Amino acid sequence: MSRKGLSQRMQVAMNEQIKAELDSAYLYLALSAEMESRNLKGFAHWLRIQWEEELAHGLKLYDFLLQRDAKVELHALEKPKIDPEQTTLEIFTHVLEHEQYITSRINQLYALAQEDQDYGSQTLLHWFIEEQMEEEESAREIMDNLRLVGESGAALFLLDRELGQRSDAPEDDG
Ligand SMILES: [Fe+2]
Ligand SMILES: [Fe+2]
Numbered sequence: 001m002s003r004k005g006l007s008q009r010m011q012v013a014m015n016e017q018i019k020a021e022l023d024s025a026y027l028y029l030a031l032s033a034e035m036e037s038r039n040l041k042g043f044a045h046w047l048r049i050q051w052e053e054e055l056a057h058g059l060k061l062y063d064f065l066l067q068r069d070a071k072v073e074l075h076a077l078e079k080p081k082i083d084p085e086q087t088t089l090e091i092f093t094h095v096l097e098h099e100q101y102i103t104s105r106i107n108q109l110y111a112l113a114q115e116d117q118d119y120g121s122q123t124l125l126h127w128f129i130e131e132q133m134e135e136e137e138s139a140r141e142i143m144d145n146l147r148l149v150g151e152s153g154a155a156l157f158l159l160d161r162e163l164g165q166r167s168d169a170p171e172d173d174g
Contacts, residue, residue, distance in 0.1 A: 042164030
């Protein structure tokens, strides 16, 4: 156990979570390129901002490990699985499932922090728990919209334009 009390297993788990966040970033960047190839520039823009957000999540954990005097260990990233045959709705279903997977990982980290009586990690993870609820909500919202408008036509064009207006989310420093 390090001097400031981050357990060895928490250190390992946090490093694995950095990888999971960067895997998410990589997935969204690949999906952004896929949307560009479909000429859905608004979707592409939205996913590219999502890429930036996931990088920021990885950095938040990285900074936390350094702050706690723990060792940062960066792992190799996964090659994103992109299926060009998938409809846009199927792609966003995949996005939701991915975010649900990340939520379950965050919940496991929180359970570990409780077992360790590691209150510093719990405080950090509160931010991530909140963030995951928002991430799942926005994926669901896009899925709902896609179900309403379908995969082509004027309504999809308008939805694409709306998503293209997403501005950089102000990064909470919490
Ligand atoms: Fe994330
Ligand atoms: Fe995410």
